[in-house]
Amino acid sequence: MTQDWNTIDTDVLVVGGGVAGSMAAIPALEAGLKVVICEKGKVLDHCGSIGCGVDHYLTVMDTGPEWDTPAFLIKHVPELTDYIVDMAVAGRVIEEMPRIFRKIESFGVDFRDPKLGTYYRLRSFGLPGTYHINFDGTDFKKHIGERVRKGKASVLMRTMVVQLLVRDNRAYGALAFNFRTGEWYAIRARAVVLAAGDVNRLSLNASGLAFDSWHFPYNTGDAQAMGYHAGATLANMESVETTLTPKGFSVQGLNALVSLGAYFVNKSGERFMFRYDPKGENARRAVLADAVIHEYLLGNGPIYLDCRHLLPEMLDHMAHTLQVDRYTLPAFYAQKGVNFREELIEISIAELSIRRSGVYFRGSGLAVDTNGETSIEALFAAGDCATVSGGIAGAAVLGHIAGEGVVQRVRASNGALPEIDPQMVAAARAESAAHLERAAGIGWKQFEHATQQTVTDYVGVRRTDKGLRLALDTLRALAKKEPLIKADDLHGLMRVHESTNIRLNAEIMATASLARTETRTGSAHWRLDYPQPDEKNWRKFVLVERGQDGPATRTLSTDRPLADAFARNAVTA
C-alpha cells in the first residue's frame, strides 16, 4: 500500500494553539521536549476563545490581604459553583495562580494600568474579592505565542486533528489534515494535550447567523468529540452557558461593562438584577443571564444596558476597553447609530454554548486530574474543553499544569510508540474522501441547522424529560445521515468534521441533561419537570462516556475528585 501521508514523530502533540495549548507547550519546550502544535486557525498571537486580546485576567496575587490568598478563594469555590466542582483540580489551579501570573509577567505582559502605575483590580461575576485585573491586554497572547516560537515548537497551521490514536487506554498521537493543501498527517507522540476550546454553533441566536457567536464559532467541541470517541470520561456536559450581548451581535465584553458599573433595566425602566441576586449586576454570569431570560419570559423585555449614569472618565475607560475583546464592537455601535454614553442599548441573550455555564472553576468537558490528565493515560486537556475552566486565567494555569504533567508523563514513559496502522489511516482518509466525492447529499449548513434548531427547542433553556427524549431521537436520526453530508472543497470538509462534532456534543449534552433530574444554577440546567435544586440527591457529577449504543451516563459524588472515576486509577490503586 502506498503511504500517502506524512508521519511525524514528536514528544508532545498539542491540539489548539490558544492560551491553554500554548501555555501547555511552554513547560514542555523548557524541558527540551519536541512539541508539535496543530491549529485550525492561526491564533498563536491571539486568544483561541475570542481571537483577540484580553481585557481582564482573574488571579489571586498573594499580595498580603487574606482575600488575596489562594486559601480564601478556594474556600468560596463550592458556593460559587453551586457545589458541583472538582475541588482537587480547582484547588490546584487556584494555588498555582500567583506563580503562573508572575511567569506570564516575565514574558513581557504588562498587567498594570498606565495611569495608576499599578494593577487596576475589580470585583465582578460574584467573586469574593477584586480578582479581575482590568487591563489593555491587546498583546497578551502575542507574548505567549512569542515564547512558543522561541522554544521552536513546530506549528501546523490550518490543520485539523480528526482522530486520536489510543491503544490500551494510552494515547500515542493523532491523525490530522491540512485543509488548504489536503496533506494528511499521522502524528506519533508520547503525550497529547487537547486544548481545542469550547462548543459553539450549538443553537440559534438573535441574528440567525450561525457564525455570529459570543465565543469563537470555529471552536466546535473537537476535543470533546475526539476524546469521547477514544473512550475518555466527560463531565458537567449538561450545563449550558449563555451571556448578555447587544441584540443582533453576539459579542463579548460583558465583564468590562458590569465591573465598571453598567446597569440592566427592563422595558419599564426597572433595574431588576437585585430581584435575582443581592449582588445585583456583580452576580455570577450564570445569574445575570438567568435573570434576563426570566425577564423576557415574564414579558418584561426588551432588556437594556444602561451606562448613562456613569462618570465621563468611566465612560472613557469603557470606550477604550470595548474594542480590546472585540475589535469591531465600536464599529457595530457606529453602524447602528447608537451612543452607549447617552442611550440605552437593547440586549439579548447570546446563543447557547458548552463551556463552564457562567460559573468559574466548573468546566464542562473532558474530566482531568490534578495534572490535567484525562481518564486516558498520556492524554491531557486544558482550557475550555476541560472540567476546570476559568476564562483566560483558567486556561493559562491549567494549560501550564498540563504542560508540567506532560513532562512527567513523557519522562516516565519508555519503549517504542506503537506503529501507525496503515489501514486505520486509510479508513479515516476514505471517510473524509467520501464527503468530498459525494455529488449529491446534505450540505453541512443544513445538517448543522437541524442540530441548532433541536438544541434551541428542546435541550437549551427549558428542559423536560419528554423534550430531551424528543431531541435525542432527532439527534440520533441526524447521526445516521452523517455519511450523506457533502463537502464542496477541503475547507468544507473541515466544516463537515466540525458539524458532526457539534452534533455529538449536543447528543452528549442532552443525555447528561436527561440524567440530572433536578435544576442546578438556574437556566444553566433548568428542568421544568424538576424545577428545584435537589441537594440531598444531586451533589453529584454526571459523567458521560461512550457506551454500546451511544453516550452512557453514571454519577460520582462531588465529595470525590473526578479522577476517582478513572479506570486507570483503579488499575494502579
Added chain:
Amino acid sequence: MPDAAQAVHNPIQINPETCVRCDLCDWICPGDLIYKDESKKDELPVIAYPDECWYCGLCQSICPTDAITVVFPEQMVHNQTDVVTLLGKVVE
C-alpha cells in the same frame, strides 16, 4: 454562481484602490474565509466563505493600508428577533 450564494452578505469589503494585494488578511483570518493567491500579484483577496465570518475584524486591524471595512448586515444592526423564540419550546 447560484442566486442564493450571490445573496449572501459580504462582511469584508476591500477597497481595490488602496489594497496592496498582500496576504495578511488571508494569513490572520481565524475562520479560513479569505483567500489570497500569492502567485497572482494583481488579484484582490477573495472572501470565499462570507457567511462564516465572525465579524472579529482581525483582517481590518492587520491591513497595512486600511483597505478593509467590516460591514454588518441589516439583521445584526437592526435586529427584530423575538428573544423568547430562543428560549425553547415547553414540552410536558
